[in-house]
Amino acid sequence: MELTIQQALEQATTAHKDGNLQDAERLYRAILQAEPANADANHNMGSLALSSGQVEAALPFFKIALDAMPSIEQFWVSYIDTLVKNNQLKDAKLVVERAKKEGMDAKNMDALLIQPKPMEEIRILYENCPLCESNNISKSVVGDCSQQSLYNRIIPPIMQWMDCEDCQHQFINGHFTDEALEVIFSITPEHTTFGHNFEEGRKLAARMIDAVAPYQSCGTWLDVGFGNGSLLLTADEYGYEPIGVDLREDGVVALKAEGIQAHCDLVQNIEFEKSISVVSMMDVLEHIPYPKEVLMSMHSIMDEDGILLVSMPNSESWLWKFWSRENKNPYFNTIEHYHNFSKTRLVSLLDECGFTFKKYRVSERYRSGMEIIAQRN
């Protein structure tokens, strides 16, 4: 049975989405043989070329797609974007002017002409391993953060990961400058806004608190980076005395409005009136340039036998290995992460900072996540 063009296109895009790129390309080419100016098949062939790094080869496909259907904004975006990537800035500017005349959004089109700043203006490069200070570090895998929701076009899209040969830690080549951070965090992702999806968050939080309770069932609970607040409010419900720290001002204001102690500062700069019984840092350490400093500072404000709860993706999980093998590890592209911790390295770091490993759990918060409970020595 012969496929119609529409059926072939559906099969091709499904194969494309599923990562079966050879099948997708074969089908697109068959469509183009029957209908050389087919806009979707041309556009998707361009995307295929881009994803294998063939910027110049992508251009004619994007151009045919655009000429065939100039009312589709995505076709303008793909063509202009690729001209910029191919260093044809003059041509790109001309096409942007045409796009505006055709009624495309002027602001969106102008934004396409913004080029990434040099890496050293965006990241402060690590000269040593940020955990063990060894200078025995080497380049590792490369990611691409340009498809992330927090991505801004002034950021170089390449993410160069580094390996420490001495302590086996993996980290990004440099942490962001203040200027870059301001641009990236001008967007507040919905899941970090205070009170977001609290009903689901409360159940998740209860399972974390149930894991901590056998080690520490009362006292002050300091949540660093409390985000939507679900862990802290649920800890309050269990009878802990909650204290919140977050760098997002609106969350801190919202927590204070509920009558709960909250601070908007780096946690190591805050003076707490009481000693802390439980510190939780859920998906925080992988965002901090030097996590050891923060862990040491937590040690100094905690009760003897106080409990530390941390979570982050685990680079030793099988899931992580499967993703990496199939070339689809989402964390290599995660713009806001500086570290890929393994369980082994995290446990030894905690030990260096005066904490004894107690319990390992799979974190339900994020993909491939781990949770570790440790006790202050």
Ligand SMILES: [Zn+2]
């Ligand atoms: Zn190291």
